[in-house]
Amino acid sequence: MQTTIASTASFTGTGLHSGRPARLRVKPASAEYGIWFKRTDIDDGRDNLVPVHWASGVPSPLCTVIRNEAGVEVKTIEHIMAAIVGCGIHNALIELDGPEVPIMDGSAARFVDGLIKAGVRELAAPVRVIEILEPVEFCRGEGDEAAWARLEPSDGFEIDFHISFPDKAIGTQEMRLDMSNGNFVRELSDCRTFCRQADVEAMHKAGLALGGTYENAVVVDDDKVLSPGGLRRADEAVRHKMLDALGDLALAGAPLKARYVGHRAGHAITNELLRKLFDTPGAWRVVTCDAQAARRLPGVGVRRSDLPMSA
Structure with missing residues (x-):
């Protein structure tokens, strides 16, 4: 329900x-x-x-x-x-x-x-989910600079993400996660936003990140993590990108029955992906979610004890 x-x-x-x-x-x-x-x-x-x-x-x-x-x-x-x-x-x-x-x-x-x-x-109403019937992809750029995101059919809801940064503290990271059974809370919820020290001054000059500190973001400079305490997880960066993707996909307006794949994708690309999805007849449908299907969605059975110790 x-x-x-x-x-x-x-x-x-x-x-x-x-x-x-x-x-x-x-x-x-x-x-x-x-x-x-x-x-x-x-x-x-x-x-x-x-x-x-x-x-x-x-x-x-x-x-x-x-x-x-x-x-x-x-x-x-x-x-x-x-x-x-x-x-x-x-x-x-x-x-x-x-x-x-x-x-x-x-x-x-x-x-x-x-x-x-x-x-x-x-509440006294059934959950309806958006089921992806065929792959839909949005891409920006070409070659090694390309960034893209795709939604594919799936029996549940999964996120698969790949990132690559020149800073050695991040480098190339990838992760795939089934989002059912409280996995978001256990595996992603404590992973923080991150940025490169080289970008901080540029953002400040542009009037952005004015509330950013080493306490509410992971700041890296090549192979160094400047934030106190270092990383919460070795691959915290890609996990945070997955956290962001889950939040951005909430704009679909209903739970997704899909696999989301992101390659160097960000907020704007995920929003463009949703726009393309809903502009593609036959790529999706809305279905009522039965009890078995509901167990494959995020949030079912979540407990406070699922929160990582770092939280």
Whole structure:
């Protein structure tokens, strides 16, 4: 059955790119509501509700941005959305008092912890999933510089990701993970966003990453990890890219029965992939999810004890 959060979960922190304090509350919602953000700071008569939907996505390379028809935006939603999907929540209203979701520690672990504490409640409506019937791919660039993402048919939901960076602290990494049985919480939720030291100054000059610190991002410089404590996992970078992909795919509007494959892909490419999917007749269909199929989706049976010790 569809679910919602059982009680309100509240989070406070700082926006990664804006550097502004941010307060967020995830509240229960009815069946068929979906996931919506509400900008509580907007009081000028504009519509302050923004749907988590691929058509609301604004292609952005550094974070996931959604915008409604009134021009109201919410930025950096990927980590809270990964947590919501990873905890198996289908309906919620997310209130936010500014333009950007707080970055917390750079991962989804604190969001997951708060959502699990708040609990999950079943609703009187069946889950419907988007089943991929044939491969759909979006690619940008050519040759060694190509970045692409693809959705393929699958019996459940899997993510397969490959990255390659010149910095030796990251290098080439790849991982494939079945997202059922709480695997998101155990294997990905504590993996933090990362960047290269060479990019930090450029982002600051562009007015970005103003709230970034060594405490909420993994910063690398060739073979050195500059953040205190080093890496949580040797392949933390590719795991975080998988976390991002899960959050970005939440814009599909329903759970996916699919295998997602990403090669050097980012937020904008995943949004373009969703746009191409829904513009491709015959590549997908919506089906009601039975109990057996539901066990293959993220979030089923998630427990607080699944959170890694590093969280």
